Amino acid sequence: MTKRPNQKLMLSIGTVSLIFVAMLSSLPLSIAAQTAADGSYLMHGVNLVGTQPMMNKNGQSISSGDLQTLDGKMSIKIPLGTIIHNAAGKNQEFISAILVPSPTSLPAQQKSVIAYEIGTPGATFNPTVGLTFGYSDTELPPNVSESSLYIAQWNGSSWVRLASDLNTSFNTVSTTISSFTTYALIGGSATVTTTPPATTTSPVTTTTNLTTTASTQTSTSETSSSGGSSNSTMIFVIGGAGVLLIILLIAVTRKS
Incomplete structure (x- = not known):
C-alpha cells in the first residue's frame, strides 16, 4: 500500500x-558599486538617467558621462579624466539629484525657475564638469525675462551667481561646476555680482524616495567599493x- x-x-x-x-x-541586485579586478567601477546615478562614466581605482573617469534628471530639466556632463572624490577624499561612487521645490533666501527681485540638490554634498570634481538647465517659456515665473536667466550656487548662506551661457534658441542655460551642492536656475531684473563658486554644504530640503537608474543600483548609504558589506x-x-x-x-x- x-x-x-x-x-x-x-x-x-x-x-x-x-x-x-x-x-x-x-x-x-547590487548594494554598492562593484569593482573590477583592476579596481575600476561604473559610477551610477540616483534620480538620473543617461550615460554613466567608468571610473578607475583612483576615482578618475576613463570614459565620459552624460547624466540627466528624470524630468529632463538638468544634465551633468562628465569629461574624460575627471577626478570625483567625496568629502573624505575617497572615490565617489554615485551622483544623486533631488528636486528643491522652493529654494529660500533668493536675491532681491529674483525668482527660481528650477533647483536641484546634487549630492552627496562635499564631493568635488577636478577639473570642472558641465551643468545645464533646460526650461520652457511657459515655465518662467511672472516678471522674469528670458534674457535674465542664470545659474546660481548655494554657498551655505546665500546664492552665488555663476558665469552662465544662455541659449535662447534651445532654451538652455549652462555653466561649469567643481563641487556638489544645490544649484538653481534663477531670473529677474536685479543685478547680482558674479563670484567664483565655493565648495559648501547645501540647504536642508524635503526629499522624495530615490530611484536608481543603473544596473548596479544603490541606496544613498554607501558601503565600501568592494561590496563586502x-x-x-x-x-x-x-x-x-x-x-x-x-x-x-x-x-x-x-x-x-
Missing part, C-alpha cells in the same frame, strides 16, 4: 519555501532562512 505524503509536512515545506524565495527576491548581509539572510526551514521541518515531522 502506497503511503500518502504527509499533507501537513508538504504544506509546511511549501510555506517555508515561499518565505525563503520572498526573502531572496527582496535583496537588491552587502555580501555579508546576503549570506546572513540566506543562512537564517535555511535554518528556519530546517527547524520547521523538524517540528512538523515530530508532530506527524
Whole structure:
C-alpha cells in the first residue's frame, strides 16, 4: 500500500519555501558599486538617467558621462579624466539629484525657475564638469525675462551667481561646476555680482524616495567599493532562512 505524503509536512515545506524565495527576491541586485579586478567601477546615478562614466581605482573617469534628471530639466556632463572624490577624499561612487521645490533666501527681485540638490554634498570634481538647465517659456515665473536667466550656487548662506551661457534658441542655460551642492536656475531684473563658486554644504530640503537608474543600483548609504558589506548581509539572510526551514521541518515531522 502506497503511503500518502504527509499533507501537513508538504504544506509546511511549501510555506517555508515561499518565505525563503520572498526573502531572496527582496535583496537588491547590487548594494554598492562593484569593482573590477583592476579596481575600476561604473559610477551610477540616483534620480538620473543617461550615460554613466567608468571610473578607475583612483576615482578618475576613463570614459565620459552624460547624466540627466528624470524630468529632463538638468544634465551633468562628465569629461574624460575627471577626478570625483567625496568629502573624505575617497572615490565617489554615485551622483544623486533631488528636486528643491522652493529654494529660500533668493536675491532681491529674483525668482527660481528650477533647483536641484546634487549630492552627496562635499564631493568635488577636478577639473570642472558641465551643468545645464533646460526650461520652457511657459515655465518662467511672472516678471522674469528670458534674457535674465542664470545659474546660481548655494554657498551655505546665500546664492552665488555663476558665469552662465544662455541659449535662447534651445532654451538652455549652462555653466561649469567643481563641487556638489544645490544649484538653481534663477531670473529677474536685479543685478547680482558674479563670484567664483565655493565648495559648501547645501540647504536642508524635503526629499522624495530615490530611484536608481543603473544596473548596479544603490541606496544613498554607501558601503565600501568592494561590496563586502552587502555580501555579508546576503549570506546572513540566506543562512537564517535555511535554518528556519530546517527547524520547521523538524517540528512538523515530530508532530506527524
